[in-house]
Amino acid sequence: MLIYAFSTPAVCGCPFAFTQIIFYEGTCFTGWKLEVCGDCDNFQDRGFMNRVNSIRVESGAWICYDHPDFKGQQYILERGEYPEFQRWNAHNDHMGSCRPIRMHGEHYRIELFEGCDFSGQCMELCDDCPFLQSRGFTKTCVNSVKVYGDGAWVMYEEPNFRGRMYIVERGNYCSHTEWQAQNPSIQSIRRVVNYF
Numbered sequence: 001m002l003i004y005a006f007s008t009p010a011v012c013g014c015p016f017a018f019t020q021i022i023f024y025e026g027t028c029f030t031g032w033k034l035e036v037c038g039d040c041d042n043f044q045d046r047g048f049m050n051r052v053n054s055i056r057v058e059s060g061a062w063i064c065y066d067h068p069d070f071k072g073q074q075y076i077l078e079r080g081e082y083p084e085f086q087r088w089n090a091h092n093d094h095m096g097s098c099r100p101i102r103m104h105g106e107h108y109r110i111e112l113f114e115g116c117d118f119s120g121q122c123m124e125l126c127d128d129c130p131f132l133q134s135r136g137f138t139k140t141c142v143n144s145v146k147v148y149g150d151g152a153w154v155m156y157e158e159p160n161f162r163g164r165m166y167i168v169e170r171g172n173y174c175s176h177t178e179w180q181a182q183n184p185s186i187q188s189i190r191r192v193v194n195y196f
């Protein structure tokens with residue numbers, strides 16, 4: 001079987017050139033493939049349809065979206081192999097855009113707020129938390145977030161790092177809509193650590 005590769009050298013000249021991800025149309029790394037080493041806002045613009053059934057992350061950590069223009073369901077993929085779409089917790093094989101997670105180092109600190117605009121109950125974390133309520137965060141709603149330090153975080157709608165996931169990088173998020181969530185339900189959170 002012929003495997004066609006599409007890549008854009010200009011993208012590989014970006015400041016995140018140390019990162020690379022390869023998307024495959026078929027399961028187990030077969031069929032047409034798309035190699036990316038920077039932001040890619042639309043797979044179809046590179047001649048690659050939005051069917052992705054396996055992924056190989058050569059380096060870096062990535063946010064992949066099921067729609068173009070960095071919209072839709074988010075999937076966080078760290079270095080490793082994903083031979084079928086269920087391995088990245090997807091319900092189908094749609095994928096439309098991706099970008100590397102901006103990591104600056106290994107110092108992690110985040111503040112979670114119950115209310116919008118950094119109001120209400122606040123919890124500070126520096127490490128993974130599989131269930132926020134077990135640490136004293138009384139609500140299941142997180143409406144705003146401040147990410148300090150160097151690292152990025154993945155927030156999950158369900159305990160034990162399950163359910164829909166959302167990435168937050170260094171900066172302030174005044175509302176859950178700023179991390180593209182449809183509702184503010186967050187019950188577990190972990191650091192992105194496998195990015196080299």
